[in-house]
Amino acid sequence: MTPTLFSLKCEDCGGIFTAVLANTGSYGELILYSRAGNAAWLNALEDPVFDEVTELVKAHPDAGKLDDVDQATVLHAVFSVACDPDPEHHRYVIGGMPPCPNCKSQKIESWEPVGALPAERSIPHVTHAWWNGLSPEEKRSTVHQAIDHYLL
Ligand SMILES: [Zn+2]
Numbered sequence: 806m807t808p809t810l811f812s813l814k815c816e817d818c819g820g821i822f823t824a825v826l827a828n829t830g831s832y833g834e835l836i837l838y839s840r841a842g843n844a845a846w847l848n849a850l851e852d853p854v855f856d857e858v859t860e861l862v863k864a865h866p867d868a869g870k871l872d873d874v875d876q877a878t879v880l881h882a883v884f885s886v887a888c889d890p891d892p893e894h895h896r897y898v899i900g901g902m903p904p905c906p907n908c909k910s911q912k913i914e915s916w917e918p919v920g921a922l923p924a925e926r927s928i929p930h931v932t933h934a935w936w937n938g939l940s941p942e943e944k945r946s947t948v949h950q951a952i953d954h955y956l957l
Contacts, residue, residue: 808836808846808922815905816912824903825922837885837897837931840911842904845888845897845931854887854933861948868952883951887936887944897931 811826825844827836833850849855859880862868868879881899890896902911922928939947 808928809918810920810922810926811916812919813903813905813916814914815908815910816914817910818905818908819914820905820907822906823919825926825928826903826916835899836928837888837899838901838903838911839891839893839895839897840901840904841891841893841895842906843891843893843895843897844903844928845891846928847888847899847931852931854936855884857944858884858887858948861945862952864945865949865952867956879952879955882955883948886947886951887933889932889934889936 808825808827810823812821812823813826814821825836827834833848835847835849837845837847847855862876862880862883865879868876871879884899885897888897902913904911905913936944936947
């Protein structure tokens with residue numbers, strides 16, 4: 806499947822705009838957004854770093870005791886610590902919505918697919934250059950600190 810262009814309606818100003826979102830039903834394929842509105846593409850099933858972070862969540866003393874659904878929530882919340890930031894140095898967020906170009910709100914009232922993504926609006930894959938330079942211990946402490954912060 807390919808990234809899909811959606812028409813979105815802003816909850817705050819009512820503005821209509823288009824943005825790329827992951828089609829529902831495409832398991833493991835996610836669009837990450839930064840608060841600057843930059844998007845990156847993640848195929849969790851093919852990204853080895855997603856597996857690495859999954860294992861580190863399971864190994865965390867508190868998160869490891871959670872059930873699968875809650876562990877997945879923690880994983881999504883902390884995964885972007887393993888991703889390079891966007892070109893403006895903002896962190897990507899799984900589940901983040903694109904900001905409205907008019908009022909910058911990320912509250913979206915409704916969205917519907919309008920077609921395939923035009924080539925000129927293609928988005929980059931998430932990268933992990935910084936993460937891949939870390940030692941196993943640095944990876945563990947990076948993810949576990951993010952989990953500690955999230956579970957506070
Ligand atoms: Zn708006």
